[in-house]
Structure formats: structure tokens, C-alpha cells
Amino acid sequence: ASASWNVTGCDVKTNGARLEIGFPGMELGVFTGRLQYTVYRGTNLIRQEAIARTSEQSVAYKYDSGLKGLSIGGASRVSWRDTANEWQEYRFGGAPNESEVPLKAINRLLIAERGTAGSIAVLTPPHTFFWAREIETNLGYNWYRKDSESTFSFGIRQAEKEEEAEYAGNFALYSAPPGSLQRMAVYFYPNTGNAQATAEQVLAFTHGDHFKPLAGYQVMAHHYHMDLGQRLRNSGSLDTKISDLAAIRAIGINIVSQIDSVFVGRPPGRGGRPDQLRTIADSVEGAHRNSDKGFLVMPDQEVYGSPLGGHTDLLFSHPVYWDEKQPGQSFVEDNPKYGKVYHVSGAPDFIEMARREDILISMPHPRTKGSTGYPDFIKDTDYFKDSHYQGVGFRWGMGLDLSDQRLCDHRCFALLDDMSNWQADLPTPPKYLTAITETRYKAPGDEVYAASPVNYVKLPSVPSYKDVSPVVKAMMNGDYFVTSGEVLIASSSIQGTGDQRRVVADLEWTFPLEFVEVVWGDGNHTDRKIV
Numbered sequence: 001a002s003a004s005w006n007v008t009g010c011d012v013k014t015n016g017a018r019l020e021i022g023f024p025g026m027e028l029g030v031f032t033g034r035l036q037y038t039v040y041r042g043t044n045l046i047r048q049e050a051i052a053r054t055s056e057q058s059v060a061y062k063y064d065s066g067l068k069g070l071s072i073g074g075a076s077r078v079s080w081r082d083t084a085n086e087w088q089e090y091r092f093g094g095a096p097n098e099s100e101v102p103l104k105a106i107n108r109l110l111i112a113e114r115g116t117a118g119s120i121a122v123l124t125p126p127h128t129f130f131w132a133r134e135i136e137t138n139l140g141y142n143w144y145r146k147d148s149e150s151t152f153s154f155g156i157r158q159a160e161k162e163e164e165a166e167y168a169g170n171f172a173l174y175s176a177p178p179g180s181l182q183r184m185a186v187y188f189y190p191n192t193g194n195a196q197a198t199a200e201q202v203l204a205f206t207h208g209d210h211f212k213p214l215a216g217y218q219v220m221a222h223h224y225h226m227d228l229g230q231r232l233r234n235s236g237s238l239d240t241k242i243s244d245l246a247a248i249r250a251i252g253i254n255i256v257s258q259i260d261s262v263f264v265g266r267p268p269g270r271g272g273r274p275d276q277l278r279t280i281a282d283s284v285e286g287a288h289r290n291s292d293k294g295f296l297v298m299p300d301q302e303v304y305g306s307p308l309g310g311h312t313d314l315l316f317s318h319p320v321y322w323d324e325k326q327p328g329q330s331f332v333e334d335n336p337k338y339g340k341v342y343h344v345s346g347a348p349d350f351i352e353m354a355r356r357e358d359i360l361i362s363m364p365h366p367r368t369k370g371s372t373g374y375p376d377f378i379k380d381t382d383y384f385k386d387s388h389y390q391g392v393g394f395r396w397g398m399g400l401d402l403s404d405q406r407l408c409d410h411r412c413f414a415l416l417d418d419m420s421n422w423q424a425d426l427p428t429p430p431k432y433l434t435a436i437t438e439t440r441y442k443a444p445g446d447e448v449y450a451a452s453p454v455n456y457v458k459l460p461s462v463p464s465y466k467d468v469s470p471v472v473k474a475m476m477n478g479d480y481f482v483t484s485g486e487v488l489i490a491s492s493s494i495q496g497t498g499d500q501r502r503v504v505a506d507l508e509w510t511f512p513l514e515f516v517e518v519v520w521g522d523g524n525h526t527d528r529k530i531v
Contacts, residue, residue: 001029003050017041018512022051029061030054031182040512045205049185059176064100065186066122066155068147075115078144078154079195080105083445087196092146100157102140106445107209109202110142111195112154119198121189124156126206126450127407127484128185131172132397134225136439136446137163156186172397180403205510209449211252211485217456219253220471220480223313223364223393223436226258228290228299229283238286243443245290245297251449254462255471257298257315258287264305264324276323277338284319291465298468302364307347309378310371313393313436315360317469322353351383360472362434364393367411375415379422387428390475391419393436394453394482405514407453407484417519417526424523434475435482455480456488486510 006025013020017040024034033052039045048065070076077091083104090101103110108124124141139159146152162168176182191198203209211219224244232238248256260283262276280299287299298315306312321338325331325345331352335341342353354361365371375392378384392415396407406413412433419431435453442448458479463470474480481489492505503518519528 003028003035005035007035026050026052028052030056030059031176033181043512044189044191044201045512046188046190047185048188049183051181051183053179053181054176055178056176057178059178060173061176061182062158062173063184064143064155064157065184066143066153067120067188068145068151068153070112070152070154072146072150072152073114073117075117076113076152077195078110078112078152080110080142081199082106083138089195090144092152094146096148097145100143100145100153102157102159103142103144104138104140105142106138107199107203107206108141108156108447108450109199110144110154110156111198112144112152113195113198118190118192119195121191121198121202122155123187123189123202125185125187126209126486127396128400128402129156129158130397130447130450131174131400132170132395132438133162133167133172133451134170134438134440135162135164135167136442136448136451138445138447139163141447172400175399175401177401177403180401182402184402205486206449207252207485207510209251211449211454212488213252214456214488214490216458216460216490217480218255218459218462218471220255220257220435220455220457221248221253221437221452222257222300222315222434222455223302223395223438224248224256224258225261225302225438225440227260228258228286228297229260229279229281232286233278233282238282239289241290244441247442247444247446247448248452249295250444251452253452253454254294255296255298255457257300258283259300259302259313262301262303264303264307277321277335277341280319280321281338288465294462296462296465296468296471298471304370307344307350308361308383308389310366310374311364311369312350313362313364313434314354315362315472315475317358317360317472318467320353320357320359325349347381347383351386351388354388355386358469358472359388360476361389362391362393364436365395365398365438366392366415368398375419379419385423385426385428387476389431391432391434392416393438394433395436395438396453396484397451417521421521421523421526424521429476429478432475432478433482449485453482453484455482487513 004027007023011022019039022034022036031052031054038047072092077089079089111119111121113119143157144154162171189202283299287297290297301314303312322342325343329343394412423430435455437452457474487509490506495502516531
């Protein structure tokens, strides 16, 4: 559907440090609403968005957006950098286009330029533009169209499908609950400079799609489905370099928690349970060989069919060899090849192994996928209350709804509030959100930054592969914060006592903030203060 307009007025509102200009009377397929522009004090950034709702049931959608009617002059061109980071351009010397021309532009950025008249950059929202995918391949998120010999259009777009057949079923789209106001946004940045100068200013909003170093913290990404042990073994050498780690390291991540998949309840053999002990050994050795000074690879796991319910992430303080207990096996044995090996059957064995070996447990993708109904079903169990059960995964995209005010608003933050109240009267530490990626194989040029929330872990330096326990200890203590990269929290504290307590934080950010929020609970209810 294309937008149609029946504009009868204009609403202008000052909202904090921004001005919102709304034009009601927009229709867009099953959606009705308004077009809104937001301009921000102190920056050239402009947000254009269709803010609309539908009353239809079970609506999934995607959107494209942009500007049309720009005039073509002698110096007109559109410029972008390709996935090899090389500048490309089109100067409108060809025949007019019948449809949008998709561009696989790095940083999701396209710039229209007209000589000394200046430039206009168009860019996607850096994270909410991407729903849940299992792979970050660039599907072409920008477009231009030569409409005639005298005018052109340009903007952002979302692809029609995945390019890799094995991921086709994971093309999820947005959800539009009936009556919810969906905000379909695009950003523009006008500037007096040329394309290169404009790109430099725009990229400051995402630190160049790079996680900025923060003194006293290390940048950790968790839950990459890298299958390191199996892939290295299949390559024929544990010294094989895989592209995933190069892509991850290039965006400023210096602690990588890759996961191998472990299946409980499947019989061994063809299509069933692999040789888990050998996989652990290969993963451990591969992680050690791919670590470096200032760069740590951790060999961790996700357990499917977990005896703890749902799926379970395991972050290891040191290598631990374990598998599913078979008839006649003891809980612990001395294996001639691997040393101490645990044979696990049921939740008591699982949590006992975690206690003995100081393993951090968390639940990826809670309340959805293979963890649907969890952790609610296990909140009263001793093992969920245990300090080694650290919390749940945080990732945007799954069930993404553009009426949300926060990334992973209803599924992650609502659960964090619930867990905080569940734990309020317990002597054990609170539960935390841990940023996870949930994505699979990747390479330089992929949209790794846009898809990767990270944990800034409070550590003076990156630990050696010989002892990763400082990472696990800091995570278990809650000495970290979760971010998409644009907001950094150098420090925070609660000062004072009683009803005179204050939250004090040292923050920095790039995009203009929508709001700052303080949340608290009393064991039953959750309250909040939004500025």
C-alpha cells in the first residue's frame, strides 16, 4: 500500500528539547494516522514517521519510507559505501527507474548531494528497524529511484525475504496489535557539506557502528550461535580462522561468549546427540586459540530440553565436561581422556554441577520460543532462586512492536520487574537481564552492530583465556550494564536512605534521549518515575 493524504491541519507541540509537527489525515493500507516530523534542539537530525493504528486482527507488516520530488541538477548524485566500505555513487545519467533500486549500503546510510548546495543523508533507526532474524546479512536497507529526467526519490526499505533459503522461515516482520500506535520512522540529516563530510557527522550517532570503549569496562557479547567446536572440527583444523570472530571484533566487542548447542533427551547417533565431550574439548581448544591480547573467546553452551525448564545458557568459569547420564553411570567420574566428567540427570544434578564448578546459568529468549511460559513456571523452585541462576536474556526483535517505547519493552523489561518483585524478600542477589544476540554465522559487511545488544562488564582489562572466571564473577555480581551502544552508563548509585534516596548516574548518549526512567518495586508492585 502507498500512503494517501487528506491533510486538514497541522499540530505543533514542544516536548522537552524537541519540536513535534504532526499532519493528521494519512491512510496507509489498513492503517490510519498522521505524518509527524520531530526536530531536536542542537542537532540537524530530523525524524520523519508515520504514526498510525489498525483495528484489523493479526497484522504483520513492514515499511519503506523516504523523500520524493528532489530535483536533478548537473551536480546531483546519491552516494553510499558498499559492504566492502568503498564509496559508490549514481549521478542520474541512466534511464528512469520503474521501481526502487535497492542498495546494500554499509551503516544503512545513503546521501543525496547536489554540489555546493549541500547534502541530505537518510538512515534507518539503528536497531528498531530490525526484527528477529538469525543472521545479519545485509539485505539492502536503502534505495533510490530516478523518477524522471528532472526528479528523483531516495530513502530506506525493508527486504521482501531472506536471501538464504535456510533462514526463510525466520523472516518475522513487525506485529501491530489492534489499536496500537505504530511508529514507522526514518531519519534525515541535512548538511552544508559533501557526502563524505555528512557521513562523518551522521555516523557519530552510532559511534561509526562501533561500541565505544568506556574506561573500567569491557564490551561483552553473549549467545552467538557460532558452533565453534563443530565448525573447527569439520574444517579439519582447530587453527582455522572463522569470519564470525573478525566481524565481531571489528565493531569493538572484546569478549565473545560463543555457544555450542547441547541437546538433552535425544538418543545418540545419526540425527541425535553428538559426541558432546569431544565437542566441548574442541570448543575449548578453539576458543583458546582464537583468543588474543585484549580479545577473549569463551566456550559456552545453550541447552535444549534443559532439565531446568525451557532453554538454558551456561557460562563457564573454566572448562567443564558433562553429558547426559546413561544407565549405570555415577554423577561424577574420572575420565581417562577428559578428566572429571559430570553425568547429569534432572534439575538437582544440573544445579549441583553449577554450584561445584561456579557456572552462571541464565535463560535465553524468556517467555517465547523454546522458553515459552518460563521462567514463570519455575519461579518458586530452589534452583531458580539459587544465586547461580543469574537471570534471563535481553534481545530486541522477537515480537517486535513499534508502539513499544523501549527495546524489548513488554517481554524483557516487564519480566525484569516481575523477577525483581519475586526476589525482593530473598537473601539471594536479584535477577538481571543479560544481553544476547541469538544470531548465527556472520562475516565482515554484515549488520552485526545493528543486531547486537552488548554487556559492558566492569573489568579493568580483558582476562586471559587461561582464566575467564573474572567475567563470570562480575556478571554474577551484576557489575555490568546492557546497552545497544548509543547510551553508556559510566557509573550509577543509590544515595541516601528511606524516602530520601536518590539515583545518581553518569550518562552519555548520542541520539537525543526520549526519556530517563527510574523503576522500583516493593515485592508486589512496580512503580516508575519518567523524566
